[in-house]
Amino acid sequence: MAAGLFKSEVKNPVLRWVDTRLPLITMMQKEYGSFPTPRNFNYFWNFGALATVTLMIMIMTGVFLAMNYTPNANMAFSSVQHIMRDVNYGWLIRYVHMNGASMFFIVVYIHIFRGLYYGSYKFPRELLWMLGVVILLLMMATAFMGYVLPWGQMSFWGATVITNLFSAIPVVGQSIVQWLWGGFSVGNPTLNRFFSLHYLLPFLIVGVVFLHVVALHITGSNNPLGIDVKGPQDTLPFHPYYTVKDSVGLCVFLLIWAAFVFFMPNLLGDTINSIPANPLQTPADVVPEWYFLPFYAILRSVPNKVLGVALMFASIGVLFVLPWLDTSPVRSCRFRPIYRILVPLLVVDLFALGYVGAHHPQGFVVLLGRVATAWYFLHFLVFTPLVGWFETPLPLPESIAKPIVRKPHSGGGPIPGGAVAKPMENA
């Protein structure tokens, strides 16, 4: 073996020649072939892979859409009509991209729920979780700017309302908004820069997803029991076990996506966006896409501009600090009798907020919005730290391979540290 060459185990001489100089094959084999993965994953563990595939499909369809799209305030709307009517398969590419944004958010929201329920954000995966929140923020920015591009009524007024959020910043707010617009209102300069950024951000997402996965491969995956892997008896090689499990989920997911594309392509969209942008007339209801509704509801439920905007940003901010808000040492909700009720309640709360965001703010809707907003923050800032203190977790299993629970020595508390268990799993 010559000095300076990687010691490759690849047999094929050509591949070996490459691998000794650039060990990509060895790396893929290590990270995605033999990679030891907990043997007890359920289908919630499909969603990271689904998100990765969705991201790739979005980038591909987006690049081809851009070949026929014109980012000019006078031509954008008709160039989208041109894609829909004249470009070969333009309708298909656009509908895949359009519904793909919704699919992306469904997948990532379920992915986040998985993390919340099974405690994947806790030690040692805090940074992995925070990178996930960064991805979520980048996704939101990308989806928002993408929605502006067809330059319909909702594109225009959505852009107006969201960019104006920054006018809530004291003193410099108005200058920041004009800087974002490149003018005194949303207009052609705004459309141009949004197109540029909508093209750029997905590639930043690819970069952060890469870091997210690198961090995952340092700590290893969590699992439905939330206890650490103790040895080889607890794991399976990623390939073929989880490549196959992920493929099953992927087939179902792509079928659902296709069903939207071919049978109800406009179900998730707003019909008002098929009216060209009119800067002189605000539509009767300015409503964002469904995946932003809960956040929009939080914004609207406070009758004070600065506070409403601050709360909306804080609703994502609390996710960043969640690893330090949760005081319970037990990861999986399976062993947390109280928190396992609170997490699904949070989902109900988010649906309630979604309902509020989609309806006119009057009467009952206003009240529901305030209660649901309060619950959202109470969940993270009060219930999560408190429940961790007083909740008695169920006894944890000894290991993933032996999910049999030893009789607790006394009382109903968690089992004390055994010979194999590390403190983390049973404190």
Place this chain on the structure above:
Amino acid sequence: MADTLATAGHAGSGHGPADKSKRDFLVMLPLAGAVVGAGAIAWPLIDSMNPSSDVLALASTEVDLTPISEGSGITVMWRGKPIFVRYRTAKEIKEAEDVKLSELIEPQADSARVKPGHAQWIVLIGICTHLGCIPLGNKPTDPRGEWGGWFCPCHGSQYDTSGRVRHGPAPLNLYLPPYAFLNDKRIKIG
């Protein structure tokens, strides 16, 4: 280099503390230079996103008031923004003038929002001070809210007949554009 840095300043190594601070200075100086350089490169990029000269070029608009009937208003464009010009009824003027300033979210007298002798004309930038929607209320058939001025459909802000905010979430009164009366029936905005 790392070794030298680690030992610098130790009494036995032969380098005094003065030597260490000299090294620190040598590191800080190019660092500061790099920060200034990065800023100098970043600023043209950032500033390129601000409104460009053609957008800034101040256009003015003249508006003929004759077609506006009492009790209704029109919307004209100025600098890409909608401007409301409304012909107020005597009742509306009285309501706007009589309200106690302490009741207002942003206290301002009606007289400060119209031109002397032209109290029947209110000219406003028609952009909700909450998040920038265009409030309804120019047509008498539009929803005008509880105070008879304008109602914003986006998040329910309400303005009175002087364009002052009376119900949140909007924090401020509708802005006034610069304008002047050319004669009784003609104004120039800008």
